[in-house]
Each structure stands twice: as structure tokens, then as C-alpha cells.
Amino acid sequence: MPELPEVETTRRGIAPHVEQRQVVALRVRQPRLRWPIPEQLAQWIEGDRVQRIERRSKYLLFRFARGTMLVHLGMSGSLRILAADEAPGKHDHVDLVLDSGQLLRLTDPRRFGAVLWQENGTEHSLLTTLGPEPLSDGFSAEYLQQCCAGRRTAIKLLIMNASVVVGVGNIYANEALYAAGIDPRRAAGRISAARLERLTEAIKQVLAAAIEQGGTTLRDFVGGDGKPGYFKQELHVYGRGGEPCHQCGQPLLEVKLNQRSTVFCRQCQR
Structure with a gap:
């Protein structure tokens, strides 16, 4: 399972390609991951820009104007930057197509990952019970x-x-x-x-x-x-x-x- 350093490595790897880019389209080929992907997700993020990508524990937080898309890589998931016309494989479940001509693709063979949504002004239930970040002053x-x-x-x-x-x-x-x-x-x-x-x-x-x-x-x-x-x-x-x-x-x-x-x-x- 990707641990915190692997998730932070992913965040740093994809951020320069995704931040401040507009989402042209959301393609969901398999909505049933660990939890179902919200049916309205495309409606919420298409046409909007990814303002920034943060990390909380092993969750990647894609900040949009309206709210936050949470992504968890599960046991074997990965995120890759590819050309927008790159054909998907068997385990390529979700694409974020960007205005740069690239896409961000979630691959998850075991389907233990997650793509969820959090409205502004709220905190997702998966985040509410988390302890402090280990590299923060809160962990002393x-x-x-x-x-x-x-x-x-x-x-x-x-x-x-x-x-x-x-x-x-x-x-x-x-x-x-x-x-x-x-x-x-x-x-x-x-x-x-x-x-x-x-x-x-x-x-x-x-x-x-x-x-x-x-x-x-x-x-x-x-x-x-x-x-x-x-x-x-x-x-x-x-x-x-x-x-x-x-x-x-x-x-x-x-x-x-x-x-x-x-x-x-x-x-x-x-």
C-alpha cells in the first residue's frame, strides 16, 4: 500500500501538471471503487480549475472553487499524467481531462481506492477523526x-x-x-x-x-x-x-x- 511518503511523492509529481488547469471532462469508466464515485462529480468540477492539490494523511485533496475532490490510492492505486488521447487499460478507472492536452489518470487494479467529494465549509467524515500530521508541530x-x-x-x-x-x-x-x-x-x-x-x-x-x-x-x-x-x-x-x-x-x-x-x-x- 502506498504510504504517506509515496502519496506526498505523487502530490509533488502531479501538482505542476494539474494545478491551475481547467478540467475539460471527467471520464469515469468504473464508478464502484471502495465507495461509489458521486454521480454528480462531473457536474461539480467540469469547467472549473484545480486551484491547488494538498495532502491530508494519505488523501490527496484537489481544491476547486465549489469544494474538494478527495482521492485515496487504496492498496495499489496510482495517478499518472498522460496525453489526453492515451487509450485506457483494463484498470484505468477515472480520467481528469485538462485544458493542457493532458489527463490525470487513476489506475487501481484492486479497486480499494476512492474518489469522493467535500463541499466547502464541511469536512468529510473520513477526515474528522484523523490525528495530527507527523511532520507538523502538532505531533510533539x-x-x-x-x-x-x-x-x-x-x-x-x-x-x-x-x-x-x-x-x-x-x-x-x-x-x-x-x-x-x-x-x-x-x-x-x-x-x-x-x-x-x-x-x-x-x-x-x-x-x-x-x-x-x-x-x-x-x-x-x-x-x-x-x-x-x-x-x-x-x-x-x-x-x-x-x-x-x-x-x-x-x-x-x-x-x-x-x-x-x-x-x-x-x-x-x-
């Missing part, structure tokens, strides 16, 4: 300490909870906990303030580095230009179960937490 060590206080939940599951902080998916939760030296299984309420401060900084650093490098290469994700949109990072733990720890050389342990693969070093993470 003090805030994380408050969220962890008295909690028996494993710290990895807590930082992956979007109501606590958005965008810390499985890859980056593994990496941040390794950087902070914290066992992902440890109860959130049993971690000291000093260690939670290290974890806060690790989350920010890991995600910022991933965005700077363009995200982590995933098997079925392509960037806005139709090419791999980011470079392979050197991951310290994720996907490396049984391999030696980069710090101590001990084999990394791989377990399941809430059915998600979790890799860590028993020596370096306590």
Missing part, C-alpha cells in the same frame, strides 16, 4: 506522551493508529522504532518520556528522509509521470527478518502484531 513529544499515558497497547500499534498520528504505516513504524531503540511490542504506557521524545524525532526523521528520497519502492506503485516515482531506500529492519542487525549483527526477529509483519532487533530495541 508532549503530545505522544499524553497519547501513551496508561495505555497497554503495543507502541507500534499506537503510532500506526491514524487517530493518534496519521501516515505512520507499517514500513515506517518498523524503521522509526528501530531508530529510537524501542521494542515494538512494548506497552505504550511503559515507555519513558525521554524514549518517547526519541521516538517522536525518529518518526519525523524517517518520514522526512523517505519523502526527500521519493518514498520507498513498492511492487505495484508508480509515480505521477508513469515511471517509478522514488528511489529504493536502505531499510534497516522492514523486510529483513532473519538477517543481521546493521548495528550489532544479531539476527533480526520477525513477528506478527495485529497481523502486520514486525521486524526488530532484540539486542538493540528494548
Whole structure:
């Protein structure tokens, strides 16, 4: 699944081609994604300009004069900039045809993505319960300490909870906990303030580095230009179960937490 750095990479890739462009036509070939695409969407956006594209968590927000189109890439979705006459493939479900002679195409083989609408002056229900952005001032060590206080939940599951902080998916939760030296299984309420401060900084650093490098290469994700949109990072733990720890050389342990693969070093993470 594209995580926050991949979604931000997509936003940066498509924004120069889409912002301030008029939508000439909306073509919906498959309206049944994770949720049905609103039937009136074409009526709301055709003839209008995309003022800007923002990101909230893993949602891309296309700002129009009347409201906001929300796009989520789901498990395997991608957005690409193509010529307006580019023939669609089997899994190409939605096109935004632009006045530049290009189009923005949503491809989603598993159809777990979404294209939704939010009127001005309202907030979509999918956004109302989201926690702060991890790279914002709203996500601080003090805030994380408050969220962890008295909690028996494993710290990895807590930082992956979007109501606590958005965008810390499985890859980056593994990496941040390794950087902070914290066992992902440890109860959130049993971690000291000093260690939670290290974890806060690790989350920010890991995600910022991933965005700077363009995200982590995933098997079925392509960037806005139709090419791999980011470079392979050197991951310290994720996907490396049984391999030696980069710090101590001990084999990394791989377990399941809430059915998600979790890799860590028993020596370096306590």
C-alpha cells in the first residue's frame, strides 16, 4: 500500500501538471471503487480549475472553487499524467481531462481506492477523526506522551493508529522504532518520556528522509509521470527478518502484531 511518503511523492509529481488547469471532462469508466464515485462529480468540477492539490494523511485533496475532490490510492492505486488521447487499460478507472492536452489518470487494479467529494465549509467524515500530521508541530513529544499515558497497547500499534498520528504505516513504524531503540511490542504506557521524545524525532526523521528520497519502492506503485516515482531506500529492519542487525549483527526477529509483519532487533530495541 502506498504510504504517506509515496502519496506526498505523487502530490509533488502531479501538482505542476494539474494545478491551475481547467478540467475539460471527467471520464469515469468504473464508478464502484471502495465507495461509489458521486454521480454528480462531473457536474461539480467540469469547467472549473484545480486551484491547488494538498495532502491530508494519505488523501490527496484537489481544491476547486465549489469544494474538494478527495482521492485515496487504496492498496495499489496510482495517478499518472498522460496525453489526453492515451487509450485506457483494463484498470484505468477515472480520467481528469485538462485544458493542457493532458489527463490525470487513476489506475487501481484492486479497486480499494476512492474518489469522493467535500463541499466547502464541511469536512468529510473520513477526515474528522484523523490525528495530527507527523511532520507538523502538532505531533510533539508532549503530545505522544499524553497519547501513551496508561495505555497497554503495543507502541507500534499506537503510532500506526491514524487517530493518534496519521501516515505512520507499517514500513515506517518498523524503521522509526528501530531508530529510537524501542521494542515494538512494548506497552505504550511503559515507555519513558525521554524514549518517547526519541521516538517522536525518529518518526519525523524517517518520514522526512523517505519523502526527500521519493518514498520507498513498492511492487505495484508508480509515480505521477508513469515511471517509478522514488528511489529504493536502505531499510534497516522492514523486510529483513532473519538477517543481521546493521548495528550489532544479531539476527533480526520477525513477528506478527495485529497481523502486520514486525521486524526488530532484540539486542538493540528494548
